[in-house]
Amino acid sequence: MQGTEDRARGYVEDLIDQDDDFDRWYVDVVKSSELADDSPVRGCKVIRPYGYGLWENMQAALDRRFKKTGVQNAYFPLLIPKSFMEKEAEHVEGFAPEVAWVTRGGRNELEEPLAIRPTSEAMICHMFGQWVQSYRDLPLLINQWCSVVRWENRPRAFLRTSEFLWQEGHTAHASADEAEARALQMLDIYRDFAETELAIPVIPGIKSESEKFAGAVRTYTIEAMMGGKRWALQSGTSHYLGENFAKAFEINFLDAAGERRFAQSTSWGLSQRTIGAIVMVHGDDSGLKLPPRVAPIQAVIVPIWRKEVERGPVEEWVSRVVGELDDVRTHVDWRDDKSPGWKFNEWELRGVPLRIEAGPRDVQNQQVVVVRRDTREKQTVGIGDLASTVMELLETIQQDMFTAAKSFLSENTASVTTLDELYERASSNAGFSLAGWCGDATCETKVKNDSRATIRCLPFEQPADKGACVVCGKPATAQAVFSRAY
């Protein structure tokens, strides 16, 4: 530790260092930055305004992308009849352990229990069945923003909570090719969203049979590497469901040739857990570091004044500064019971990308001091250049954060050819391991049991020579990303 030096540079005092205890750091930073707080209900957290503001910006960026591809938003009931949940065999089995049930309504025991949705395939596919008669009714492209409940045994803020916010998209198509293409299209939207808006590089790929969604034919995923322990976080999934749900919920139609056929469906979801990814990918010992594009506050303005007589001119100057920054999400910290130094540290903890200091000196020189959160680099900027400089800086920070995260991902990813290497990397939290896999679940399970590392995905990008299975030595059908995961 370099306590004294760090303090002089403005590090947050009461936050544990990432290297000392990453899990503790995560819990502390989520709480002290006011993203979220504990609630009295086991496994449920409160998302505070700062965290919710972040989510709203993420929502907006995703929603825009969905709508560009013709998807419309709708809303379906929270409660799903038990018999509906049971229509798709694999689906019930997969979700049974984590479904919460409503068995009473008012004073009466219900005849049929209602599931609190853990996901809405059952409800939405049923409705699709009502709406689809002809190939002319297809495709059906629907998304809903909502919360779902999964009875989690081991909660973690944002990453795994009993109730969580997400979006779930559901589509129905006339052909398998079109449905498959839609599933891939939505995964690519997630990839683009993560990389462009969140500055989080991801590995897109396909899940192994054992890791795929209950009821899906194929599950596609984007996997990101968290800081600290370098574990993986599944950050968005898209499923090609084939005819499985269409058969269970009778989504059928007459095609142009007059033949009755089942629809092909997809579903895809991204949840608030990506907020956890932002925290863990970008955060440092001083706290959060939010990507400018989704940061609730992009530039915080800290006015500085000593004597009351100085306050007037500073106030005027600050309103001029704010006026220049019309296109930037700003906040002015007028609190007069905190010293500037205290404020600097707090806004760093909360991850605001830019800090703008405006004091008597600046009024005098018609300038402000602009400081980057990511590099702590300071510069004085004249009022005339302020707007353009701030816009440029925000973009630069966004890019630099992405570049840094990308280097971290590649520096901590390595190809391995032996089980010893794989296990050594898993046990030492070395990051992702790329290794050949024969496709056999036995080999996958062995690695999981021995090392706790799982196959996160089979990346779309595959080398020409896939090598041999790291477990059994047979020819590999693909290179797989092995890692422990949150």
Place this chain on the structure above:
RNA sequence: CGGGGAGUGGCGCAGCCCGGUUAGCGCGCCGCGUUCGGGACGCGGAGGUCGGAGGUUCAAAUCCUCUCUCCCCGACCA
């Protein structure tokens, strides 16, 4: 769901083993004054019944039982 740790003013903790004065400390909070360009200081002040319920006892933060919540490890899990 199994194992471990923890719950004491808003936050962080001490006290608990070996029950016994008005339950302490630091930070924060409120008031006044001096301060303010990297976590300022002085003086004054408010605030807790010890997670909850039950029990033992003349007496419980402290001992016993049950229970709730949080954190970690595991099982389980898009």
